[in-house]
Amino acid sequence: MKSTWFEVARPQKIDLNDWSQHFRLVRDEQIKEFNYYHNPEWGIYLSPPATFMVYGARELKRLKFDNSLASLRMWGFVFNESERLFRAKQMGKRVIATMGDLGTVPVIIMAFPNCIPFYPECIWWTPFFKESTVLLDTATELGIPEAACFSKATLAAFHKKAYFPKPDLIFASTGASCDDYSCIMQLVNDLGYEMLWLEIPFRRHNDEQYPDRFEEYLISEYERVWNKMVELTVINDKTGLIPSIKKANRLRSLAERIKQLTYEAPITPLPALELMTIEFGNLYGYADLDEWLDIVEMINETVAKRVEKGIGVLKQNAIPIAWITPSADPLLLNLVEDCGLRIVGTEYVINQALVPIEENVEPFRALARSFMKASLIGSTQERIKRIIEGVKNERIKGVLVTNMLGCSHCAMETRLIEKMLSKVPVLSIDVPVPFGITEQLRTRIAAFAETLR
Amino acid sequence: MELIGYTCSYTPVELLAATGFKPYRLLHGNVGFITLGEKSVRVDACPLVKSNLGYIMANQKKFAAVVGSTGCDMARRMFDVLKELTNIPVYLFNNPRTDKPTIFYDEIDWLAGELECLSNKKINSEILGTEIDRWENARNRYRRLDQKRASNPSLISTADFHRAVMNYHKGEIGSAININENQSDKPRIYLLGSSIPYEANQILELLELDLAIVGDFNCGISRFLNINIKEKSLNGIKVAYYNQPPCIFKRPNQPFYEFIGTQIKELECKGIIAWTLDYCDSYEFELKRIGRIFELPVLRIRSDLSFQNLSQLKTRIGAFAEMLA
Numbered sequence: 073m074k075s076t077w078f079e080v081a082r083p084q085k086i087d088l089n090d091w092s093q094h095f096r097l098v099r100d101e102q103i104k105e106f107n108y109y110h111n112p113e114w115g116i117y118l119s120p121p122a123t124f125m126v127y128g129a130r131e132l133k134r135l136k137f138d139n140s141l142a143s144l145r146m147w148g149f150v151f152n153e154s155e156r157l158f159r160a161k162q163m164g165k166r167v168i169a170t171m172g173d174l175g176t177v178p179v180i181i182m183a184f185p186n187c188i189p190f191y192p193e194c195i196w197w198t199p200f201f202k203e204s205t206v207l208l209d210t211a212t213e214l215g216i217p218e219a220a221c222f223s224k225a226t227l228a229a230f231h232k233k234a235y236f237p238k239p240d241l242i243f244a245s246t247g248a249s250c251d252d253y254s255c256i257m258q259l260v261n262d263l264g265y266e267m268l269w270l271e272i273p274f275r276r277h278n279d280e281q282y283p284d285r286f287e288e289y290l291i292s293e294y295e296r297v298w299n300k301m302v303e304l305t306v307i308n309d310k311t312g313l314i315p316s317i318k319k320a321n322r323l324r325s326l327a328e329r330i331k332q333l334t335y336e337a338p339i340t341p342l343p344a345l346e347l348m349t350i351e352f353g354n355l356y357g358y359a360d361l362d363e364w365l366d367i368v369e370m371i372n373e374t375v376a377k378r379v380e381k382g383i384g385v386l387k388q389n390a391i392p393i394a395w396i397t398p399s400a401d402p403l404l405l406n407l408v409e410d411c412g413l414r415i416v417g418t419e420y421v422i423n424q425a426l427v428p429i430e431e432n433v434e435p436f437r438a439l440a441r442s443f444m445k446a447s448l449i450g451s452t453q454e455r456i457k458r459i460i461e462g463v464k465n466e467r468i469k470g471v472l473v474t475n476m477l478g479c480s481h482c483a484m485e486t487r488l489i490e491k492m493l494s495k496v497p498v499l500s501i502d503v504p505v506p507f508g509i510t511e512q513l514r515t516r517i518a519a520f521a522e523t524l525r
Numbered sequence: 526m527e528l529i530g531y532t533c534s535y536t537p538v539e540l541l542a543a544t545g546f547k548p549y550r551l552l553h554g555n556v557g558f559i560t561l562g563e564k565s566v567r568v569d570a571c572p573l574v575k576s577n578l579g580y581i582m583a584n585q586k587k588f589a590a591v592v593g594s595t596g597c598d599m600a601r602r603m604f605d606v607l608k609e610l611t612n613i614p615v616y617l618f619n620n621p622r623t624d625k626p627t628i629f630y631d632e633i634d635w636l637a638g639e640l641e642c643l644s645n646k647k648i649n650s651e652i653l654g655t656e657i658d659r660w661e662n663a664r665n666r667y668r669r670l671d672q673k674r675a676s677n678p679s680l681i682s683t684a685d686f687h688r689a690v691m692n693y694h695k696g697e698i699g700s701a702i703n704i705n706e707n708q709s710d711k712p713r714i715y716l717l718g719s720s721i722p723y724e725a726n727q728i729l730e731l732l733e734l735d736l737a738i739v740g741d742f743n744c745g746i747s748r749f750l751n752i753n754i755k756e757k758s759l760n761g762i763k764v765a766y767y768n769q770p771p772c773i774f775k776r777p778n779q780p781f782y783e784f785i786g787t788q789i790k791e792l793e794c795k796g797i798i799a800w801t802l803d804y805c806d807s808y809e810f811e812l813k814r815i816g817r818i819f820e821l822p823v824l825r826i827r828s829d830l831s832f833q834n835l836s837q838l839k840t841r842i843g844a845f846a847e848m849l850a
Contacts, residue, residue: 248619
């Protein structure tokens with residue numbers, strides 16, 4: 073059986089050409105086995121990453137990927153999202169844009185049959201994968217300053233109407249979070265897209281036992297989401313929330329398990345790029361939660377096997393670091409590992425999508441409680457609490473902070489983070505525009521690794 | 526310690542004053558303070574926030590506490606820095622972006638409780654009533670001035686008005702207000718945008734060499750005049766502060782545009798000056814809309830508060846005035 077190659081191959085990071093060669097070993101039955109929206113006829117997505125490079129994701133030819141079948145499946149699925157969303161619309165599913173809250177509203181949307189939530193802001197990776205500034209330039213033409221979060225690509229995507237279908241509903245969460253995205257959503261609204269605005273609460277500093285009213289605020293917002301969805305679908309069955317929460321929890325626990333296995337293994341079993349993609353999958357399962365769950369299960373098995381065998385993708389002496397604020401440019405994650413570092417902790421501003429949702433309380437209250445753990449609604453100190461703990465117990469030897477020029481929370485938090493983590497070296501870098509990674513930046517990362525070594 | 530600093534137009538000064546400390550609006554725009562602030566935040570932070578931070582760090586002993594809201598993200602996160610680097614008590618209340626009065630009212634109740642603990646003083650309705658009278662009287666005095674500024678022709682300059690309102694913002698509401706009338710027949714314009722710091726008076730002077738600023742929507746100039754407390758109680762304070770003309774960061778921000786549109790019409794303005802500080806998302810993202818919605822010529826002035834480009838600016842302002850005349 074040809075596909076046994078995947079079982080015997082030594083774990084490693086491989087490039088596009090290698091993947092194209094190995095893909096020949098994938099059996100036809102295997103390709104048909106994986107499909108989105110449970111449709112084997114047109115829902116097939118397993119393909120070599122080169123396919124997506126040909127369709128415009130030019131950076132793929134410079135990236136290195138994990139060589140497992142599970143990772144191949146993951147990339148095929150992730151890059152297929154745009155097609156999937158358009159297909160969903162074609163087949164009569166409701167496509168719902170959830171913006172700004174990063175992780176909670178989709179759990180409500182998924183309680184409704186045939187409703188697909190997605191995060192338009194996840195388009196922020198697109199300019200980097202495509203090595204194109206088209207979306208960013210368009211955003212500038214539409215009024216967004218050059219120095220702003222790369223999520224400004226979202227506005228351009230709404231304007232161009234080509235990256236995802238017109239959503240049936242838009243939920244826009246704003247409040248005690250970053251300014252950039254709130255302003256972007258306002259401009260999307262101004263393009264003529266109607267949206268239901270939702271309030272994100274503020275978690276006051278040192279307020280571990282926040283007042284009950286904070287939960288009540290959120291619950292009333294979730295009721296508004298529910299009512300709007302009922303209006304759209306003419307379905308009003310709150311029992312649907314229970315399986316939806318259970319699924320979200322299954323995904324969250326799997327992602328956490330993969331992260332822990334990867335962080336704690338003597339040899340890193342899965343690269344940082346794949347790990348980041350898994351972490352962000354918690355937000356909405358890349359618009360097909362069932363299939364994504366299956367993929368993550370498969371990755372979990374792969375990682376567990378590798379750990380059991382004591383094999384992995386990086387050298388054993390790779391130095392453990394933490395990463396704060398996600399990078400819009402995936403290549404940076406490759407670069408860091410190429411310099412002999414490994415990621416053993418992250419704070420990617422999506423803590424609310426990682427924590428378990430309580431299953432023994434009323435669903436909206438459970439969702440509210442999980443959201444109250446969100447990264448950006450509290451203080452910087454709370455945000456990096458886990459990283460500080462990792463530094464204290466010497467699990468983390470250094471910290472990399474990625475910033476975006478002009479981004480409201482980066483500008484205010486980074487120096488503070490450096491101070492709070494002063495016991496270990498901290499490298500703070502600005503993510504350059506697409507195709508903008510220079511030798512100077514590579515040298516800075518290499519020097520950081522050298523300092524740690 | 527005599528001051529209680531605050532950073533946002535939604536902060537009720539009457540409540541702060543009830544503690545016995547003097548409310549002091551943090552509106553600094555000085556390069557020296559900016560440099561000091563840049564030791565604790567990145568260079569791409571808002572210059573007003575950096576400067577305020579620098580000012581507080583340099584004058585820590587003056588402050589009994591600092592109060593702010595979640596309004597602007599950078600101003601909000603300044604409180605994390607203060608918490609970490611100083612011993613000044615800080616209080617940050619949630620100013621909801623969407624129309625959620627309950628949240629605001631609950632937060633003001635919370636703030637009142639915290640301020641009682643800070644000052645070791647019961648903030649009862651009698652104290653609040655006195656403070657409401659004092660501050661409302663002060664606002665009335667400034668309203669009379671504002672009417673002269675808004676009259677056609679304008680009788681006082683905004684630069685003079687700004688110098689006068691600094692006393693209000695610094696808590697010196699008993700000070701005498703002396704402004705000489707100086708009629709202006711220059712093109713009438715409306716000023717909006719980021720805060721006008723104390724040290725930015727020179728920008729107003731520069732603008733008024735060729736123009737007459739007859740109305741504004743900027744923290745630091747006349748926004749406080751929109752506060753009109755009708756009921757002498759904490760509830761009256763909540764209602765007045767919550768229902769002021771909305772800040773541009775409120776979502777959706779259509780009511781902001783409606784308010785400004787009405788102002789511009791009433792004041793018979795021929796153009797708009799959009800003043801933005803570097804990295805002020807709330808206004809910089811909206812500049813195109815401002816031009817489109819009001820259908821008036823807009824002069825955009827972006828500043829890092831270093832005031833190094835005054836000559837170039839003078840030429841731009843002159844050209845703008847020529848276009849309006």
